[in-house]
Amino acid sequence: MAAANRHKAARLRRNIVLYAAAGLLFFVWAFPVFWAVVVSLKSETEVLAYPPRLFFEPTLLNYRDALVGGFSILPSFTTSFIVSGLTTVLTVVLAVPCAYAFARLRLRGKKWLGFYTLVTQMVPPVGLVIPYFLILNRVGWLDTYQGMVIVYLTFSLPFAIWLMVSYMEDIPREMEEAAFLDKASRFQALWHVILPQVRGGIAVTVIFVFLNAWNEFLFAVQLGGNTVRPVTVAMYNFVSVEQTLWAKLSAAALIAMLPMIIIGFAAQRQIVKGLTVGAVKGGGRR
Amino acid sequence: MSDGKGRVTLRGIRKDYGSFQALKGIDLDIEAQEFFALLGPSGSGKSTTLRVIAGLETPDAGTMTVDGQDVTHAEPGERNVAMVFQNYALYPHMTVEQNIGFPLRMDGVPRSQIPPLVLEAARRVRIDHLLHRRPGQLSGGQQQRCALARAIVRRPRLFLLDEPLSNLDAQLRLETRVELKRLHRSLDVTTVYVTHDQEEAMTIADRMAVFLDGEIVQVGTPDDVFNRPDNLAVAAFIGSPPMNLLPGRFEDGAVILAGERIALTHRSERAAGDVVAGIRPSHIRVAETGVPARVVLSENLGETMLVNAEIEGRPVKVRLPEVRRIGDGETVRLVFEPNHIHLFDPQSKRRID
Numbered sequence A: 001m002a003a004a005n006r007h008k009a010a011r012l013r014r015n016i017v018l019y020a021a022a023g024l025l026f027f028v029w030a031f032p033v034f035w036a037v038v039v040s041l042k043s044e045t046e047v048l049a050y051p052p053r054l055f056f057e058p059t060l061l062n063y064r065d066a067l068v069g070g071f072s073i074l075p076s077f078t079t080s081f082i083v084s085g086l087t088t089v090l091t092v093v094l095a096v097p098c099a100y101a102f103a104r105l106r107l108r109g110k111k112w113l114g115f116y117t118l119v120t121q122m123v124p125p126v127g128l129v130i131p132y133f134l135i136l137n138r139v140g141w142l143d144t145y146q147g148m149v150i151v152y153l154t155f156s157l158p159f160a161i162w163l164m165v166s167y168m169e170d171i172p173r174e175m176e177e178a179a180f181l182d183k184a185s186r187f188q189a190l191w192h193v194i195l196p197q198v199r200g201g202i203a204v205t206v207i208f209v210f211l212n213a214w215n216e217f218l219f220a221v222q223l224g225g226n227t228v229r230p231v232t233v234a235m236y237n238f239v240s241v242e243q244t245l246w247a248k249l250s251a252a253a254l255i256a257m258l259p260m261i262i263i264g265f266a267a268q269r270q271i272v273k274g275l276t277v278g279a280v281k282g283g284g285r286r
Numbered sequence B: 001m002s003d004g005k006g007r008v009t010l011r012g013i014r015k016d017y018g019s020f021q022a023l024k025g026i027d028l029d030i031e032a033q034e035f036f037a038l039l040g041p042s043g044s045g046k047s048t049t050l051r052v053i054a055g056l057e058t059p060d061a062g063t064m065t066v067d068g069q070d071v072t073h074a075e076p077g078e079r080n081v082a083m084v085f086q087n088y089a090l091y092p093h094m095t096v097e098q099n100i101g102f103p104l105r106m107d108g109v110p111r112s113q114i115p116p117l118v119l120e121a122a123r124r125v126r127i128d129h130l131l132h133r134r135p136g137q138l139s140g141g142q143q144q145r146c147a148l149a150r151a152i153v154r155r156p157r158l159f160l161l162d163e164p165l166s167n168l169d170a171q172l173r174l175e176t177r178v179e180l181k182r183l184h185r186s187l188d189v190t191t192v193y194v195t196h197d198q199e200e201a202m203t204i205a206d207r208m209a210v211f212l213d214g215e216i217v218q219v220g221t222p223d224d225v226f227n228r229p230d231n232l233a234v235a236a237f238i239g240s241p242p243m244n245l246l247p248g249r250f251e252d253g254a255v256i257l258a259g260e261r262i263a264l265t266h267r268s269e270r271a272a273g274d275v276v277a278g279i280r281p282s283h284i285r286v287a288e289t290g291v292p293a294r295v296v297l298s299e300n301l302g303e304t305m306l307v308n309a310e311i312e313g314r315p316v317k318v319r320l321p322e323v324r325r326i327g328d329g330e331t332v333r334l335v336f337e338p339n340h341i342h343l344f345d346p347q348s349k350r351r352i353d
Helices: A002-040 A045-050 A061-068 A074-104 A110-117 A126-139 A144-167 A175-180 A185-213 A218-223 A231-238 A248-265 A268-275 B046-054 B096-106 B113-122 B140-152 B168-187 B200-206 B222-227 B230-236
Strands: B006-019 B021-028 B037-039 B060-064 B082-083 B158-162 B190-195 B207-212 B215-220 B245-251 B254-257 B262-265 B271-281 B283-289 B291-300 B304-310 B314-321 B331-336 B342-344
Touching: A002 A248, A045 A248, A045 B254, A045 B331, A061 A248, A074 A185, A074 A231, A110 A144, A126 A144, A126 A218, A144 A185, A144 A218, A144 B215, A175 A185, A175 B096, A185 A231, A185 A248, A185 A268, A218 A231, A231 A248, A231 B037, A248 A268, A248 B190, B006 B245, B021 B046, B021 B215, B037 B046, B037 B200, B046 B158, B046 B190, B046 B207, B082 B140, B096 B113, B096 B140, B113 B140, B113 B283, B158 B168, B168 B200, B200 B222, B207 B222, B207 B230, B207 B283, B215 B222, B230 B245, B230 B271, B230 B342, B245 B314, B254 B271, B254 B283, B283 B314, B291 B314
Parallel strands: B037 B190, B037 B207, B082 B158, B158 B190
Antiparallel strands: B006 B021, B006 B060, B207 B215, B245 B254, B245 B271, B254 B262, B271 B342, B283 B331, B291 B304, B291 B331, B304 B314
16 A cells, blocks of 8 residues: 555656656747747737736737738748649659669669768758859749759758658568569559558658748748748848838748648658657568 | 469579579479478578579579479569568558459459459458458468468469468467468469478478578488488488487498497498498487497487487487486487488488498
8 A cells, every 4th residue: 555655656756757847848949939929919019118018918910911911921822832832742753763762772873872862961051052043043043933942852852862761661672572473563563562651751751841841041032032932031021121020020920830830730640650660670560 | 273384493593692602503393283392491592592483583593494484584473473471571551352452453353353362362261251451450370371362362373482480389380381281282383382490391391402501402202301311411400300420330231330330231232431320319229238328418308308418429319209217427328220320421421322
C-alpha cells in the first residue's frame, strides 16, 4: 500500500516536471505568434503605447485592411500558391524517379553525383542571390514565374531527393525482385510496389517543400518584383521609410500563416510517421 | 496442371563479386518436375545459383537453358518462374487477395478471371479465409502461405524457394515441410529449393546438390549423399554431427585405425596405403574390447546419447542408442562397424570404393 503510494507520488512528480518543461518550450515557440495575435487586434496607436497595455479595445480593422485595403495581400496569395504549388509538383515529379535511381540502380559515378546534388545546401543562400540574379537577368526571367520556380527547385530538389532516397532504401530489394519475377516492368514495379510504400515520404516532401517555398522571402524580394510578388514580399508594404504599420503587418502575417497551419494539421500524422521512418527494423512488413 | 516441362541446365556458371568468387563454374542438370534441393552453408553459392536461375543475377560466364532454350540473359519476367523469398517479400500495402492476384494482373489476365484463380491458389494453401487481410495482419506461417499462393497462382514452369522455412518456428517448420512436399506432388512443377538445413534437404528433396565454397561437391539423391559421400568435403558436412574422419592405413582388405586392425567386409582390391576412414557416430559402439578412447564430454539428448571422445588426441563422436552413465575422463573401448566404414584418398580427397 505504502509502496503503491510512493509509486504514485513519483509518477506525479515526474509528470509535473514533464509538463513544466513542455509548457516552457511551448511558451518559447508560441510567444511570437501569440504576440502577433495581440498586436493584430490593436489599433496602430495602441501598438506603440509604452509600456504595452494588457487591456485594450480589440479591433478587427487591421484584418480588413490587410485583406481588402489599399495594400491588400490577397492578390499575392494567388502568386504564392502558384509559385509554391508549381515548385512542389515539379519537385515531387522529378525527385521520385531521381531518388529511385539513386536508391536502386547501379550507376557509374553515383556516389559523387549524390554528393554534389547537395551543393546548393552547402552555401549560405545569400551567397547565391547575386549569381541567380545575373543568370535570370541574362535569360530574361527576372520577375517571372518560371524564374522563381527554377530558383526554388534548386533548393527543394536536393532536399527532396535525399529524403526520398532514405524512404526507398527502406524497402527491401526482394519486394521489387518479386515484382520483376511477377512480370512487372521496372516502371510497373515502381508504380505498384514502391510508390504506395513511400506515400508517407511523398507527403512529408510535399509539406516541407511547399512550406519552404511559401515562407521564402530573400529570393522572392530580390528576384521577383511586380509580377511575381508572393505574400512574404507583399506584407512588406506595411513597412515603409516613414512608418511601420505593425498591427496590419501582424494581421497579414497571421493570414499568410493560415494555409500552412491547415496543411500542418491535416498532415500531422504523416509527418510524425515520416520522421520516424527507419526507426523500426523490418520496415518492409509494416 | 503443368505442361510437363521445366528441365534446367546450367553449364559453367561463374559469378564474381569483386574479388570474391561466388560461383566457380557450376554445372547442374535439374530434371523436369523434380524437387531439387541446393544445400550448403551460408556463402557457399546456393542462393546465388538460385538467383541466377531466377534471372535476378546475370552470370559472368556460362549458360543456362530451360527445356533446351537459352535463357542466360533473359529478364526474370520472361522466364515464367515464380519464387518464394526468405522474407516472403509480400507487398505490405496490398491485401492477401491483391498480393496473390498481382502476377496475374501483370501478366495481363482479364480482371474478371483473376478472382477465381486467386481463390483456388489460396485454397490450396488454406488461406482462403484471409483474403481481405493485409500481410501485416498475418502470422509468420500465414505470410509464408500467402507467398506460396502468389507463386503458384500463375502456374509457373519453375518454382524457386529460397530458405522458405527459415523464418518459421521449429514446430511449424516440420508441418510446412510436409505440406510443401504435398504441394509439389499436386502441382508437378520443377521445384528448386535452397536450404542450409540438411535435414530439410534430406527429407524433402528428390535429389540435391551440395555446395561448398562456390562449387558443387556432390549431386545425388539424399540417400546417395548420406550413404555414399563422394569426397571428404561432403563427408565432413553431411550428418548431424557429421561423420568422424580418422587417418588410417589400408592393408589386405583391412583398415588399421589407432593400431587396431578392422577387417572390411566390402572392399579388397586395393594396394596398401594411407587412407582417411570415415564413420558415422551412430556406427560406433562402446564395447569391452576395441580402440581405447578417452571421454571428454557426454551429452544426454533424451532418446540417444552423444559421447565426445578422443582417440590419440583426435576428436571422435559416438552416438549411443540408449542413455547410460559415462563419466568424463573415463576411458572406453570403441568398436567400428566394418560395413559402415567409408574410405577416402588423403591426396585426392575422393571416395575409394
